Amino acid sequence: MSSPPLIKTHKFVFLTQIFLRILAIAATFAAAWLTITSKETTVVYGIQVDARYSYSPAFKFLALANLIAFGFSVLSLFLVFIAGRKAVNPTYYFYIFLHDLAISLLLIAGCAAATAIAYVGKYGNSHTGWMAICDHFAKFCNRVKASAMLSYLAFAFYLILTIISACNSRRIIAS
Numbered sequence: 001m002s003s004p005p006l007i008k009t010h011k012f013v014f015l016t017q018i019f020l021r022i023l024a025i026a027a028t029f030a031a032a033w034l035t036i037t038s039k040e041t042t043v044v045y046g047i048q049v050d051a052r053y054s055y056s057p058a059f060k061f062l063a064l065a066n067l068i069a070f071g072f073s074v075l076s077l078f079l080v081f082i083a084g085r086k087a088v089n090p091t092y093y094f095y096i097f098l099h100d101l102a103i104s105l106l107l108i109a110g111c112a113a114a115t116a117i118a119y120v121g122k123y124g125n126s127h128t129g130w131m132a133i134c135d136h137f138a139k140f141c142n143r144v145k146a147s148a149m150l151s152y153l154a155f156a157f158y159l160i161l162t163i164i165s166a167c168n169s170r171r172i173i174a175s
Contacts, residue, residue: 013164013168014080016164017080017161017164017165018077018080018081020157020160020161020164021073021076021077021080021157021161022077023154023157024069024073024154024157024158024161025070025073025074025077027150027151027153027154027157028066028067028069028070028073028107028150028151028154029066029070030147030150031062031066031147031148031150031151031154032063032066032067032070032147034143034144034146034147034150035053035059035062035063035066035114035143035144035147036053036063037143038051038052038053038059038140038143038144038147039051039052039053039140040137040139040140042136042137044136049136051133051137051140052140053144056117057113058113058114058116058117059114059117059144061109061110061113061114062110062111062113062114062147062148062151064110065106065107065109065110065151066107066110066147066151066154068103068106069103069106069107069154069158072099072103073103076096076099076100079096080096093165093168093169094169096165096168096169097162097165097166097168097169099165100158100161100162100165101162103158104155104158104159104161104162107151107154107155107158108155110151111148111151111152111155114144114147114148114151115148118141118144118145118148120132121133121134121137121141121144122134122141
């Protein structure tokens with residue numbers, strides 16, 4: 001005997017949300033860890049110079065955005081898991097939508113800030129006299145690049161989650 005299509009759809013959406021939230025947890029944790037542990041010391045023109053994430057407000061924002069997203073992702077995983085197993089008030093889906101949207105915006109803001117600074121670090125800006133540093137700090141730049149890529153991946157997961165929760169919220173309102 002097969003389940004009604006609505007129950008199968010609900011189960012598929014529930015499992016998809018759980019899976020995407022687990023992936024988002026992994027991506028945001030790894031991105032924050034890579035950013036926070038990014039540091040390198042090298043000698044440039046006879047002077048010892050450090051590169052650390054904490055020297056850049058954009059990289060600090062990227063790390064903090066990922067840590068916040070990680071924390072709220074863990075919380076939302078538990079809430080979705082608990083609420084998905086029983087009948088839920090329809091406004092729950094709207095709150096999940098708002099949560100997913102806020103985390104998406106936070107992640108993309110952190111990604112944008114870090115990408116702008118990383119671009120200057122990689123290519124410099126001859127008009128302002130800023131020189132490229134990635135040729136001197138390759139390890140640091142590669143770690144920050146990996147962190148930004150993981151953050152963009154987490155953003156993609158949350159964008160999909162936002163769409164799913166918006167559809168769930170809309171479906172509940174329509175019925």
